[in-house]
Amino acid sequence: MSTAVALPAPVVEMIGVRRFFPGPPEVQAINGIDLIIGQGEYLSIVGPSGSGKSTLLHLLGLLDNPTGGVYRLDGVDTMSLRERRRAVLRGERIGFVFQSFHLLDHRTVLENVALSMVYVGVPRRQRMARARVALDRVGLSHRMEFAPTTLSGGERQRVAIARALVAEPSLLLADEPTGNLDSANAEAILQVFDELHSEGMTLAVITHDDNVSRRAQRQVRIVDGTLKW
Amino acid sequence: MRDLLDEALAGVAARPTRLILTTLGTVLGVAALVGTVGLGQTAAGQITQRFDLAAATRVVVQPDDKGGQEGEAATQLPWDAPDRIKRLNGVEAVGTVSSLEIGDDLVENVTGLDGGEGKALQVMAGSSGLWDAVRAVLKTGRFFDDGHDQRADKVVVLGKHAAERLGINRVDSQPAVFIGDEAYTVIGILDSVTGRADLNDAVIMPNGTAKQAYKLESPDAVEIRTAVGAAQLIAEQAPIAIEPNNPSTLTVDAPPKQGAVRKGVESDLNALFLLLGAVALLVGGLGIANVTLLSVLERISEIGLRRALGAARRHIAVQFLVESVIVGFLGGLLGTAVGVILTVGVSWVRDWTPILDNRLAFGSPLLGAFIGLVAGTYPAWKASAIQPITALRGT
Numbered sequence: 076m077s078t079a080v081a082l083p084a085p086v087v088e089m090i091g092v093r094r095f096f097p098g099p100p101e102v103q104a105i106n107g108i109d110l111i112i113g114q115g116e117y118l119s120i121v122g123p124s125g126s127g128k129s130t131l132l133h134l135l136g137l138l139d140n141p142t143g144g145v146y147r148l149d150g151v152d153t154m155s156l157r158e159r160r161r162a163v164l165r166g167e168r169i170g171f172v173f174q175s176f177h178l179l180d181h182r183t184v185l186e187n188v189a190l191s192m193v194y195v196g197v198p199r200r201q202r203m204a205r206a207r208v209a210l211d212r213v214g215l216s217h218r219m220e221f222a223p224t225t226l227s228g229g230e231r232q233r234v235a236i237a238r239a240l241v242a243e244p245s246l247l248l249a250d251e252p253t254g255n256l257d258s259a260n261a262e263a264i265l266q267v268f269d270e271l272h273s274e275g276m277t278l279a280v281i282t283h284d285d286n287v288s289r290r291a292q293r294q295v296r297i298v299d300g301t302l303k304w
Numbered sequence: 305m306r307d308l309l310d311e312a313l314a315g316v317a318a319r320p321t322r323l324i325l326t327t328l329g330t331v332l333g334v335a336a337l338v339g340t341v342g343l344g345q346t347a348a349g350q351i352t353q354r355f356d357l358a359a360a361t362r363v364v365v366q367p368d369d370k371g372g373q374e375g376e377a378a379t380q381l382p383w384d385a386p387d388r389i390k391r392l393n394g395v396e397a398v399g400t401v402s403s404l405e406i407g408d409d410l411v412e413n414v415t416g417l418d419g420g421e422g423k424a425l426q427v428m429a430g431s432s433g434l435w436d437a438v439r440a441v442l443k444t445g446r447f448f449d450d451g452h453d454q455r456a457d458k459v460v461v462l463g464k465h466a467a468e469r470l471g472i473n474r475v476d477s478q479p480a481v482f483i484g485d486e487a488y489t490v491i492g493i494l495d496s497v498t499g500r501a502d503l504n505d506a507v508i509m510p511n512g513t514a515k516q517a518y519k520l521e522s523p524d525a526v527e528i529r530t531a532v533g534a535a536q537l538i539a540e541q542a543p544i545a546i547e548p549n550n551p552s553t554l555t556v557d558a559p560p561k562q563g564a565v566r567k568g569v570e571s572d573l574n575a576l577f578l579l580l581g582a583v584a585l586l587v588g589g590l591g592i593a594n595v596t597l598l599s600v601l602e603r604i605s606e607i608g609l610r611r612a613l614g615a616a617r618r619h620i621a622v623q624f625l626v627e628s629v630i631v632g633f634l635g636g637l638l639g640t641a642v643g644v645i646l647t648v649g650v651s652w653v654r655d656w657t658p659i660l661d662n663r664l665a666f667g668s669p670l671l672g673a674f675i676g677l678v679a680g681t682y683p684a685w686k687a688s689a690i691q692p693i694t695a696l697r698g699t
Contacts (some may be wrong), residue, residue, distance in 0.1 A: 138692045161618045166614015177609040181318035194614035
């Protein structure tokens with residue numbers, strides 16, 4: 076916590092963020108959350124299902140709009156942004172890693188990774204080169220021209236991580252990244268996260284698995300839409 | 305922009321079997337359209353070509369049979385009408401033709417080889433220019449010329465059927481026929497004429513001979529063969545050239561304008577098939593809309609992913625729209641190819657000259673693309689309205 080406060084510009088700054096889903100019955104999924112994630116921090120958010128952690132992930136990832144409160148990403152107030160600007164910010168600043176990978180089956184591994192640079196204006200010529208570097212970083216340089224369907228679960232998740240990293244986001248947001256993996260593959264993914272953390276990447280991992288959560292530098296629990304630590 | 309195209313192309317190419325099935329409706333529709341229009345144009349071209357040969361260059365001038373007393377024509381055609389007409393630009397050949405009043409005179413083969421009985425055949429008179437004007441083709445012998453005309457030689461040319469009835473099929477032995485009591489030498493037998501079928505059944509003599517033998521006062525009609533496309537012009541000018549003081553006393557038979565013929569035939573042929581093609585296109589469009597919609601539902605997670613990667617709603621909408629335009633365009637392209645092959649194939653079998661408007665060949669793929677555009681609008685809008693969180697929730 077002390078390191079996060081010491082850094083000048085936090086990546087994530089949430090103050091009193093609320094998210095209600097209009098009913099009936101009205102659901103208060105997120106009820107006044109204050110959260111600061113500093114640069115280079117490795118944070119895990121744990122909570123049982125129904126605790127609002129998916130909603131928090133969506134809010135963090137700019138996939139959803141808070142009902143109230145303040146959310147600044149890299150110092151940018153996201154509440155006042157219009158949808159198109161939010162899409163750009165999302166593409167540029169946030170790398171997503173999903174539980175179910177979300178790879179395009181009909182495209183090669185390399186193309187899947189390059190895809191995340193299409194919408195953020197990286198010149199075409201740079202994309203393939205950067206995608207190769209990113210795949211190399213997660214140890215998949217030998218799988219570049221493969222179809223995702225021929226890869227193991229652990230490999231697919233590493234492709235997804237490479238895709239999340241290649242656009243050089245400010246925040247890597249992982250939603251149950253090991254949920255579909257066996258323990259050996261899960262461990263490999265967590266090691267990749269450790270490496271990324273040591274290289275200075277800011278990570279937020281949302282999970283219900285304490286083994287995953289424990290690897291993080293800082294842990295917060297979410298219960299009934301509020302954070303506890 | 306190129307990214308968009310790449311993504312759309314990849315999206316389309318991902319499911320080749322489905323792509324083919326999706327384009328099928330458009331292929332059929334465009335093929336029906338192109339084939340129909342192509343065959344229509346081809347057929348109309350053939351018909352018009354036949355019209356060209358037979359009738360489109362024929363102009364006939366006759367005295368108006370109204371206005372005179374007791375059915376008599378108000379005016380008489382002058383003998384020099386062919387000379388007057390010949391000066392007009394666009395006239396290729398001109399001649400006069402008249403039916404002769406021969407009373408009870410019968411026509412009989414001098415040798416009696418036809419059975420010895422007189423035949424009631426039509427006897428006609430013509431100028432030397434008549435042959436060229438009606439595109440007469442000889443079976444044997446020769447036509448009479450100005451010399452025969454001026455000398456009033458007793459010579460005749462037999463129409464094809466008249467020659468058969470008289471039992472005359474060659475002229476090298478100088479056969480002769482009696483018309484009434486007068487003998488006439490047969491100098492030629494016609495094989496065919498166009499426009500004046502009555503000549504086939506007639507015995508034709510020079511005008512000069514007819515004037516002497518039957519007191520022919522004036523020609524019945526002037527037959528004019530014009531250059532292609534000049535018929536309407538000649539039809540306007542001929543009465544004035546023949547009867548400058550009183551052109552309205554003459555009637556002119558001229559072919560309808562060529563364009564009118566072609567258009568009339570085309571519209572008749574095409575209306576039904578065009579309707580058929582339109583229905584097929586509608587079905588094709590619905591097919592594209594349906595499959596695109598299905599594909600939107602299938603690719604919800606892809607849509608969510610793209611949104612997470614920074615795609616705005618319009619990126620999603622445009623991608624699906626472009627995909628459906630590509631599908632439509634491919635369908636149009638294939639359909640055009642099928643239609644063209646159909647047109648050429650039928651033309652080949654029927655020995656026609658295939659005629660196909662270039663605008664049709666190049667426009668039809670665009671029509672397919674347009675159908676894709678229309679068909680893709682709703683699915684594209686639907687895709688863009690999908691919330692990323694909904695889209696990413698799935699497994």
